[in-house]
Each structure stands twice: as structure tokens, then as C-alpha cells.
Amino acid sequence: MKARIKVTLKNGVLDPQGKAIEGALGALGFSGIESVRQGKFIEVELAEKDRTKAAAAIDEMCRKLLANTVIENYAVELDEK
Amino acid sequence: MKARIKVTLKNGVLDPQGKAIEGALGALGFSGIESVRQGKFIEVELAEKDRTKAAAAIDEMCRKLLANTVIENYAVELDEK
Amino acid sequence: MIPNVVPVTPELIAEHGLKPDEYQRILDLIGREPTLTELGIFSAMWNEHCSYKSSKKWLRTLPTTGPRVICGPGENAGVVDIGDGQAIIFKMESHNHPSYIEPHEGAATGVGGILRDVFTMGARPVAALNALRFGAPEHPRTRHIVSGVVAGIGGYGNSFGVPTIGGEVNFDPSYNGNCLVNAFAAGLADADKIFYSEAKGVGLPIVYLGSKTGRDGIHGATMASAEFGEGTEEKRPTVQIGDPFSEKLLLEACLELMASGAVIAIQDMGAAGLTCSAVEMGAKGNLGVELDLDKVPCREDGMSAYEMMLSESQERMLMVLDPAREKDAEAIFVKWGLDFAIIGKTTDDLRFRVRRHGDVMADLPIKELGDQAPEYDRPWIATAKPETLSPASAPAPSDVGEALARLIGLPDMCSRRWVWEQYDHLIQGNTAVGPGGDAAVIRVERQKKGLAFSLDVTPRYCAADPVEGGKQAVAECWRNLTAVGAEPLAITDNLNFGNPEKPEIMGQLVGCIQGIGEASRALDFPVVSGNVSLYNETNGKGILPTPTIGGVGLLPDVAQRATIPFKAEGEAIILVGETKGHLGQSIYLRDIAGKSDDKSAPPPVNLAVERRNGDFVRTEIRAGNLTAVHDLSDGGVFVALAEMAIASGIGARVKPETALPLHAWAFGEDQARYLVTMPEKDAESFMARAAQAGVPAARIGVTGGSELTLAGATPISLVELGVAHEGWLPAYMAEGAEL
Amino acid sequence: MKSAVVVFPGSNRERDMLYALELITGVKPHAVWHTERDLPDVDLVVLPGGFSYGDYLRTGAIAARGNIMPAIAKAADRGVRILGVCNGFQILCEAGLLPGVLMRNAGLKFVCRHVKLQVVNAETDFTRKYERGQVWNCPVAHGDGNYFTDTDTLARLEGEGRVALRYAEGTNPNGSLNDIAGILNERGNVFGLMPHPENMIEPLNGATDGRALFESVLEAVA
Ligand SMILES: Nc1ncnc2c1ncn2[C@@H]1O[C@H](COP(=O)(O)OP(=O)(O)O)[C@@H](O)[C@H]1O
Ligand SMILES: [Mg+2]
Helix, strand or coil: CEEEEEEEECCCCCCHHHHHHHHHHHHCCCCCEEEEEEEEEEEEEECCCCHHHHHHHHHHHHHHHHCCCCCEEEEEEEECC | CEEEEEEEECCCCCCHHHHHHHHHHHHCCCCCEEEEEEEEEEEEEECCCCHHHHHHHHHHHHHHHHCCCCCEEEEEEEECC | CCCCCCCCCHHHHHHCCCCHHHHHHHHHHHCCCCCHHHHHHHHHHHCHHHHCCCCHHHHCCCCCCCCCEEECECECCEEEECCCCEEEEEEEEECHHHHHHCHHHHHHHHHHHHHHHHHCCCCEEEEEEEEEEECCCCCCCHHHHHHHHHHHHHHHHHHHCCCEEEEEEEECHHHCCCCEEEEEEEEEEECCCCCCCCCCCCCCEEEEEECCECCECCCHHHHHHHCCCCCHHHHCCECCCCCHHHHHHHHHHHHHHHHHCCEEEEEECCCCHHHHHHHHHHHHCCCEEEEEHHHCCECCCCCCHHHHHHCCCCCEEEEEECHHHHHHHHHHHHHCCCEEEEEEEEECCCEEEEEECCEEEEEEEHHHHHHCCCCCCCCCCCCCCCCCCCHHHCCCCCCHHHHHHHHCCCCCCCCCHHHHCCCCCCCCCCEEECCCCCCEEEECCCCCCEEEEEEECCHHHHHHCHHHHHHHHHHHHHHHHHHCCCEEEEEEEEEECCCCCCHHHHHHHHHHHHHHHHHHHHCCCCEEEEEEECCCEECCEECCCEEEEEEEEEECCHHHCCCCCCCCCCEEEEEECCCCCCCCCCHHHHHHCCCCCCCCCCCCCCHHHHHHHHHHHHHHHHCCCCCEEEECCCCHHHHHHHHHHHHHCCCEEECCCCCCCHHHHHHCCCCCCEEEEEEHHHHHHHHHHHHHHCCCEEEEEEECCCEEEECCCCCEEHHHHHHHHHHHHHHHHHCCCCC | CCEEEEECCCECCHHHHHHHHHHHHCCCCEEEECCCCCCCCCCEEEECCECHHHHCCCCCCCHHHCCCHHHHHHHHHHCCEEEEECHHHHHHHHCCCCCCEEECCCCCCCEEEEEEEEECCCCCCCCCCCCCCCEEEEEEEECCCEEECCHHHHHHHHHCCCEEEEECCCCCCCCCHHHEEEEECCCCCEEEECCCHHHCCEHHHCECCCHHHHHHHHHHHC
């Protein structure tokens, strides 16, 4: 089972990297950019075949380590493969 | 238009972060983890309403700034909103 | 998996960087066609980087011994005695091409490689420096490369935990398509606990330690081999990624392991990883080596013997362990969470044998792999001796003060703060003089003494006159160490040149080595390690010859160091050394007078004078007579004065007594000179001592005020100078933001 | 004073800290490896600077979940003084022993330079040897020192005098909220700061302004 996890900053949390990217894109001549936010994209390959169990495990991983839930949200996609 | 961009390391490129996360998950007692890879997830809000134009602009941003195409791949999803 | 037996076509040979006669040499040596793995092994061992085939003949002419030299060239790094049973171990190495392709990772892995060379010998790294050469600022790729290289160097060293305390940054169009990243590292060890790469003992386990092996950096060679296998997409050569975290663990594990007494021999895996390290360990110890590649920890599936032998994955070590201590060693590897495996053993048959899946993939004579490498006496043409430019024939500026204000803010002259603030230069708590001084100085941990470091070369001098340029690079390095009060001990060199198959380029290499040799002999400043990087060319045009010199000096008492800033108002400023107003190849001539095509001679180096003046200044520093010291180089007296003033916020009033045109006096780049300050009351006796030592010295002015005033020129405010000096680099980098 | 320095894989200023503590307290501190589950009996536990686990994922995140952390939390509950410097501060935040997070520097670059620190609260166990309002010199060396927390927490920190140190005179190197350089927990026995007082203790360092921080703890536990 493969899990694709997006970790994004919560609304209202300052995002220095996103802001810098926004500035850099502007400097490169791109216009009409309203906002940029940067997060993480983590892919985890699991031996677990059972979807429910895998989902539960990944959720726990996110809560315990992969996301800092004080400032971050996470979303998981599971994929047989 | 909102673009969601996943930037991931190319196959075969060493991913020290992924390796460290894998180790940490193991230490936390998670078993059956076969691999972890870490990438970036970038969300860009564009004023552009035209899908084709937006796609072209985002692609250029990725090549010029958001991804390091020597070592990274990128994938874009576009979303009206 | 790539098959091991393939038709050896001329294309395949060429793609492995081997010339037809070199291939013939292989056939003669082994009496049969090589397997693919064997061809790969030969190509790795016999390339320029490992075999020094174009430079060896000339490198042999360098002086490499001295009373303090414990180990000269031939090991991972040079070892020099610093008293009290301690040694300093240091080396410099280039990572030019990788840094051009991927600036961040290329530079980072360059730092990682040189740190490994140092701790492989049992030393804890205590200082890192780097000499960087970039293309013209206006070239479209330059900014991207500067940004990536600096972040890469900082990112690696900061995380590893070594202070990065100095270096060089220059811009020149000749580096547009070929930047130079020369990384220097130095470490401390007990002089009787140095570790070498020579294997000892038959049948001993060879242990692999560190990160797993992947398909990193298997250069062009892989492209050739890929057509033999399936899944070519997957096997494309990849850039090496630095992992400073693993390197830090490797450092601690190695030092712990060495202290435990389990290590018999150790060698890091650098260029051509497993191949070079295993062959060197065996060949040096007159032993054969047998490797079972199935045991090698791999990061990717299905790696062939060929790929494993050529992989340049980072943060890996190879060692011969005392079998009686295997358990202790294992406990240390486990503690640090590192991959390790016994991957082979030493043998008595002098063969280098490599197995994969039980099959012998390579079986070669181990000594010959290194000893029988081709060596060339390449044709060379000496660079024509240039004419000397007379001071009077160099165009004058409309105002010398205004010229200074421009000079101090030029790309090659401005402050490098933007660079070194990204480097942790304070970690370890021993930094006495950080970046920005003549030489960087650290205290030797828990001791009174200190060590000084400096990297130097003036490529435009080397281009105009390789011999004088080579001499000058060594002399300037020696002078920088002297200017902080250190006794110069020894050097490492990093010779960056174009294509040695061109006689003019070979002539530059030969000339520079000759100059380096002359200077290091005259100054008792032996060469204990080094590295050669050739083929630095784009579209058939070579870089400026750039033989970077890295010097190390010793201060008996770090508290006696001298620094650049003026210390008080009303102090005497004295110029030590003779000023002849030599403007040929000067920054002034190139950048202010607009003579970028200057073909005249660089300033000549008189090594006896260099030594006499320097020894005098060092004695005065150590006697505590001087309050500030700065050596003179690019930009001459006036630039040095400005730097002393800006660094202190104290101005100066200067009135030279000279028959020279003012701009030649102010900006001439005559060698063997220093600016020193002292309380006014001490000036007279200083002048007397200088006269007695036969050292030319002239009182040229007094510190004080908030301006730099040179009689005959418009005074300039320090604020204005400071803004110009600090401004250029941050402003330049801000123009094209990078992530 | 008895002290301990906790060492994680990738810590790299632990030797600086061990040296500083020995120099200032006159007692050799313990070095505690992260896999331990118990701490020695000490008055001060220090989490030193560095790049624990390479700073991968988030700074301090992996170390904060290490074996030794429950023991540190328990010690904090007992009132033992806990000091986190730089990466140590990041770990304390990730472990929830201090509120908030340290994000990427606003300039996105690693910054190593001297800054000026202003003592906002001189009545803490970590700052009592300074004067209130005193400004001192101290180096910083970090890429992620940009302190951030929600507005309620920020108001509480400020209101309760738990912002002990601020970057002074426009020297904020990282964009941290309210120029915060160092904060305390509610009880006042856990302190985290980004700057490196352990590198400001001898004339060689240019000044000795960092000593008072260690001397404060020394006095507090006496
Ligand atoms: N220009 C040089 N001057 C003196 N010694 C050199 C020079 N270039 C290389 N050497 C020495 O040759 C040996 C092999 O160098 P190198 O292959 O770069 O080392 P490594 O295998 O550790 O990367 C080293 O001991 C090095 O110090
Ligand atoms: Mg080496």
C-alpha cells in the first residue's frame, strides 16, 4: 500500500517560504500571483495490504510525527500498488 | 485558478530526509514501512482564469523556480476555484 | 542487470575516457579483453583525477618535506606537527564540475568529501575554508550558481558542525561555463594517533561503513553501459546528494572506533568510491583484496558490479578491522545507526577480485592498477614573458579618492559578508579571527596556541606570467598568515587549469608549479597535500590558470594575534616594504582604468625580500608592538587603508612622500608589503628596528576622524566607503531571488 | 551545580556546551545519550545546538520523540531547570515543553552573526544576573529561528513576563514575532533561546556577556 501525504500550513500561520517564493516569482516576471503556500509531500510505502489498517497506521504516523498539528494540517491518499 | 504542485525527487536520487523519517517512524514502533520519500507541495493561487494559459504559466514557474529539474520531478493539478 | 562480458568497441573505450594506447596497455597488462566491470575499474583508476597522469611528472618537483612534516602527499591529507604531541591534518579538493551542474549539491558534496579526507586520518575537523570562482556577474547563470554554491557549502558545514572561517570569492568571464569550488578542511589529532590507508595482514575483514550505495555520480560511463541493459530510464546517472547528518554520524563513529583500537587501516570512498579505496588499501599494503559485492548495502535494486564499483555515493568508508575487535566495532556502528557490512577480505595473492552473485566480475593485478597507470610528459609551451608597465604609463583617474570609492565596491573587492554570514563560523567556540581578516585564526581547543588558515591565488597574475603567479600565490598566502602573527608551516594546493592536451595550457600548469615550488622552497613552506583539476574548459576556452594555495600557520599564543581594524585615534600608520607603484595586472588597471586586456607583467615576487619583511613584521607582532596589521594585495595601499578604516570606524589622514604618480602609489600591487599601526610614541623606535633589519618602512599617516584623507585626493567619508563596500554583493544577489 | 547535556544524533554544539558548563560551574557535566530513559540527578539539563536528525522533516521534530524526552518532561515537572539552546529550543517546542514553533528564517538563509539581546525579564532563573533592559552581545547561528505562535499564546507569554530575551535595536535576524529570542514555560524552569551564550564566555569570543546566563542558573539552584 502506498500513502501520499500532503502536509500544509494551517490558515493564519505565517509561511516564510511561500512568501519568498511569491516574491521570487514576481521578480522573475510572473504576474497575477495571488498567493503561494509551501507544504510537504510525503510518500510512504507500507507492507500492510489492508486498507483500513493502513489508513489507521498512516493517520497515527501523521499525528505522532509527520505533521505538527499545532500549525499544520494533513491529508492522506491511499493507493494499492 | 489554483495550482497544486507536487515536487518529488527523481528515482535513484538520495533522499536523506526520507531516510531519517523512515528511521524515526521505525523508532516510534511503526513496522512494515518499506520506504519514505519526502517532497514539496506548493499551492499557487493565480488570477488567470484561462486553464490553458494558467497551465503554461505554472509549468514555466516549475521549470524556472519551483523544481530543480536536475534532481526533481513535478506534477501539477489545476483547479477552478 | 548489465551483462559483464560485452564487446569492447572503440566507442565503449572512448566513453570510458581511455585513449586507444591506454586500452592497449590494459590488454598488455592482463593478456585478455577486460570485462565491462574491469574496464570501468581501469577507467576510474586511470582517469586524470585518480592517476594524475598529466601532472605527476611536475608535482614530483615540489618540496614536500620539512622538520614539521609528519606525512606529505600520498595519503588522504597532509599531516604537520604543531607541538605538544599534536598534529594538524589538512587538504584542499575541487568539486568544480558537479557544482556547475547542480550548485547546491555539488558544493555540499565537495565539502563532505574534504571533511572525510581529514577525519579518515583520525582528526576531528576544526576549520573549513573555500575558494570560489564564478563567471561574470552579468552572465545569466552566475547568480544561480553563487546562491546554490554558498548555500550548499553552508548547509553541509553548518550541519556537520565545523566552523567555515574563510576563503576567496572572485568573478571572471573565464569561469562563465565552469565555476571553481575548492574546499579546504583541517583537523586536529594526536601526532601518534594518525590513521593511514595501508592495509596490513592477510585474511582480515574489510568493512564497509556509512550510507548505502546507490547509482550516484556514475558519470558518462553509465550512459555507455546503459544501452546494454533494460530500464535505461531508471539507470540514468544521478547527481550526488549530500547528507551532512550521515557524515556527522560517520565522523563520530570513526573517531570512536579509532579510539577503541579496532581500526587497522581506513580509507574514505571519494571519487570512484569502492574501486579507488579498495585498490589503494591493498596496493599500499602489498596485499590482494577480494570483495563480495552481494554484501554491499545498496539503496537501489538490481545494481550490477559495474555500477557498484563506480558509484560515488557519499558518506561511505572502507576499513580493515582487527577481527578480535569486531564486536566492539559493531556496537559502535549500531550506536551511531550506520549501515555496515563485512564485504571482503585481504589476501596474499596481489589480485583485486570482485564477485557478484557468486561470479567473478573482475580479477586484476592490484599493484599494476595504480602503479602502471599511464603517465604523460605532455608537450608544453612556456607563456611568453610579458613586458613590465612603468608607473607613469598607467592612466591616472580624475580623482584618486573617487577611484577608491569605486574600487572598494567592485565585485572582486567588496565585502563577502553576504557569503560568510551563511556559514557558521563560530561553532566549536575557538574562532579568534573569523572571515574578513587576512588569515582566519582558531584557538587549539583547551590550549593557548592558535592556528591560522588562508587560501590565496591571483589568477590574472598566473595568466600573464605563470611562474611569477605561482610564486605570488604562495607568497601571498605566507604573507596573510604572517599578518596575523602566525609562523607559516605548510601548504596544500588545488591546481585548476584547462585542457592539458593543449601545449599553452600545459605550459601554464608547468609554469605555475615551478613558481609554487620556488616559493615554497624559499619560504620553507612545503606542500603536504593537494589536488589537480584539469579540463576546466567551455567551448574550447580554458579558465584562467588558478592554482589555489591553502596555507596553515601556528601562533604560540592566540592572544598575540594581530587584526585588521585600527584600534585608536591618533596612532601612527606605517607602510612596511618597498612601494614601486607596480600597476601591471592590477585591479586598478583592469577595473578603473578599463584595461581589461592588460597584457603586462604582474608584480614581481622577490622571495628573499618577502621573507625578510614578513619575519620582521611577525617578530613585531609577537613582541606586542603593533596594534593593527594588514597585508597588501589587490588594490594596494589605499584599499588596505580603507579596509582597516571601515572595519574600525576610525578614519585616517595619509600623506605619502613619494615621487610616484599618486594613483601608482595608492593602487600599485607591489609585493611583500604590510600596513601596521602603533601608538605615535612607539613609531620612532619601530622605524629604527626596521632600518636595522634592512626592512623599508615609511610613516605615511595617522589614524583618526571619520574620513579617509589622502593628500592630493578628495577625502571620502567612512560611511560612504562602508556602504559601497558592503553594498554590492547583497544588492546583486537580491536582484534574482532564489529559494 | 550538577548539569547534564543531552546528545542527539546530529547535535553539534554539545562540546561547546560541555566546555562552557565546566568552565563556569567548575563541575564536569554529564553527557547523556538520547537513547537513555533516565537522567542523572542534576540541577540543570541542557539540550544543545545542532542539527539533530539533520533537521530533516522539521527542526527538532524527530529528537522531540526520542527515548530520553519523557525523562526530561518529568524532570521539568519536578522543577529541574531545563535549558534549550537553538536546536534545543526547537526540540523543546516540538516536544510541547515550550509553546509555539520555530519556523524558517524570514530571509530563508542560515544566519551566523552577532546580535544584540535585550533582557526583558531579569527575574528569571536564567537571567537574574543581568539587569532588566540590559542589552548584550551574543552570536546566533541558525536557519530556523523565526518564532511563531498564535495570538492568544503570544499575549499570555508577553503578559506573564515569559519573553525573557528579545532581539534589540533592529537586530532581529530571523523575523520572529515580537523580536522574541528566548521564552520560558509557565512555571519558569524551562527556557529556550535561539542565540548561543555558550559561544560568548571568554575574551577569545570578543566578550563574555553569555556567562551571566549560566551564572544565573548557578545562583538560582544554589
Ligand atoms: N597538486 C598537488 N600537490 C601535491 N600533492 C598532491 C597534489 N595533487 C594531489 N596530491 C596528493 O596526491 C594524493 C592523491 O590525491 P587525491 O586523489 O586528490 O586524494 P583523495 O584520493 O583523497 O581524493 C593526495 O595525497 C594528495 O595530497
Ligand atoms: Mg580521500
